[in-house]
Amino acid sequence: MRHLRVPNREVEAVLGHIRAREWGAVGMRVFSSKDGFSRLIPLGPNAPEEFPESLAMFPLEVHEGVPVDKIETDWLALLVNEIDQETIDSLGESLPSNHEFIGDMMIVRLDDNAAPYADAIARAKLATHPHVRLILNDEGVQGEFRIRQLQPIGARLGGSVLAGPTLEFAPPEILSTTVAVKESGRVIRCDPTKAYFSTKLQTERLETLALAKQLREELGRPLRIADPFCGVGPAIAPLLVEPNLVGDLLAADLNPDAVGLLFENLSKWERQKYPSEPIPLSRVYENRLVGVADASLLDENEDIVGKWDVIIVNLPHRTIELLPNIISLLDRTSPSLIRGRVIVEESEIESANTQIQSILPPIQSGKPTPKLHIKRDYSASLRLCSFEAWIASS
Numbered sequence: 001m002r003h004l005r006v007p008n009r010e011v012e013a014v015l016g017h018i019r020a021r022e023w024g025a026v027g028m029r030v031f032s033s034k035d036g037f038s039r040l041i042p043l044g045p046n047a048p049e050e051f052p053e054s055l056a057m058f059p060l061e062v063h064e065g066v067p068v069d070k071i072e073t074d075w076l077a078l079l080v081n082e083i084d085q086e087t088i089d090s091l092g093e094s095l096p097s098n099h100e101f102i103g104d105m106m107i108v109r110l111d112d113n114a115a116p117y118a119d120a121i122a123r124a125k126l127a128t129h130p131h132v133r134l135i136l137n138d139e140g141v142q143g144e145f146r147i148r149q150l151q152p153i154g155a156r157l158g159g160s161v162l163a164g165p166t167l168e169f170a171p172p173e174i175l176s177t178t179v180a181v182k183e184s185g186r187v188i189r190c191d192p193t194k195a196y197f198s199t200k201l202q203t204e205r206l207e208t209l210a211l212a213k214q215l216r217e218e219l220g221r222p223l224r225i226a227d228p229f230c231g232v233g234p235a236i237a238p239l240l241v242e243p244n245l246v247g248d249l250l251a252a253d254l255n256p257d258a259v260g261l262l263f264e265n266l267s268k269w270e271r272q273k274y275p276s277e278p279i280p281l282s283r284v285y286e287n288r289l290v291g292v293a294d295a296s297l298l299d300e301n302e303d304i305v306g307k308w309d310v311i312i313v314n315l316p317h318r319t320i321e322l323l324p325n326i327i328s329l330l331d332r333t334s335p336s337l338i339r340g341r342v343i344v345e346e347s348e349i350e351s352a353n354t355q356i357q358s359i360l361p362p363i364q365s366g367k368p369t370p371k372l373h374i375k376r377d378y379s380a381s382l383r384l385c386s387f388e389a390w391i392a393s394s
């Protein structure tokens with residue numbers, strides 16, 4: 001295999017040229033010359049016979065290739081091959097310190113300082129995460145459907161990485177944001193650019209499962225569960241895994257794309273057919289009321305009011321405002337449960353608790369007074385909180 005012999009201090013610059021043109025040998029690594037003064041850069045089949053002037057001064061040598069033996073796990077160590085150390089130091093905290101995985105996608109947040117280096121960051125991150133197909137910059141959540149604005153900054157195509165201008169040539173399937181996420185033994189199909197989905201809510205969903213099992217124990221029968229802001233259905237997934245937990249199910253969302261993905265998910269989870277396109281809220285099966293609906297209008301539907309044992313309220317910016325509509329959906333002839341999420345200023349948690357307690361009907365005796373529990377920071381001052389309310393029968 002041909003190798004380019006490059007003095008140590010010039011290796012980074014030359015590697016930059018070679019990577020940009022995809023002339024390197026995939027799966028082979030750079031290694032040191034015997035005298036230790038140079039490095040040998042392996043060249044792949046794309047490398048030309050004759051190099052441009054900027055590289056022609058380095059001698060070509062034929063050696064056996066040395067396979068990549070271990071994957072570098074520190075992406076910043078690889079970023080040094082892309083950007084000079086001074087620039088890296090000046091970027092400081094602008095460089096993304098964490099990332100989120102959704103299926104085989106990695107999502108990072110680049111601020112204005114880091115954005116010009118998006119392709120270098122993408123190459124370094126993809127090199128340290130060989131299972132990632134696509135890396136995207138998160139430009140924020142938009143609108144009432146809470147859809148993410150995700151901009152592709154790098155993708156893996158076979159053995160090479162596309163980033164910067166080369167990304168334009170990526171085949172559409174490589175840039176697809178529809179992915180499968182495995183959670184609680186179920187595969188959830190989602191597309192965060194079309195419908196809300198967060199991998200960070202897994203613990204929350206398992207807590208909801210534990211609460212529902214507790215209520216089933218008390219009622220001694222499967223539950224009628226409503227998730228009127230269900231998105232693609234992740235909160236329902238673990239509930240359906242538990243045998244004899246879900247009797248009747250209402251799963252609705254205002255976003256038709258979310259409902260389309262929900263139907264794909266329900267078809268797989270329940271091994272029964274759901275519509276291939278989103279439809280308005282309908283009884284697809286006797287015990288399955290699913291489809292597109294505005295949750296704030298459900299209390300106008302006699303088929304839905306007063307019928308549910310558990311209601312999941314995950315519209316954190318509007319949960320408190322919508323609580324009165326939600327309460328009327330509960331079957332008050334037996335104990336029931338509301339599981340909600342709220343975004344609130346940390347300084348206003350106490351007053352939000354008082355407000356929630358004043359809206360809710362009486363709480364089952366022996367059960368705790370509903371209170372917001374902080375789950376994580378939403379911004380510098382806002383907190384994402386959860387609560388559960390055990391409602392007494394009337």
Ligand SMILES: C[S@@+](CC[C@H](N)C(=O)[O-])C[C@H]1O[C@@H](n2cnc3c(N)ncnc32)[C@H](O)[C@@H]1O
Nearest residue numbers: 144145196229230231253254255293294295314
């Ligand atoms: C925070 S997401 C939660 C989604 C899902 N429950 C989850 O945990 O992934 C809120 C969802 O409410 C939906 N939504 C917003 N306004 C709504 C309304 N008025 N009625 C029904 N769904 C609504 C959005 O489309 C979004 O899917």
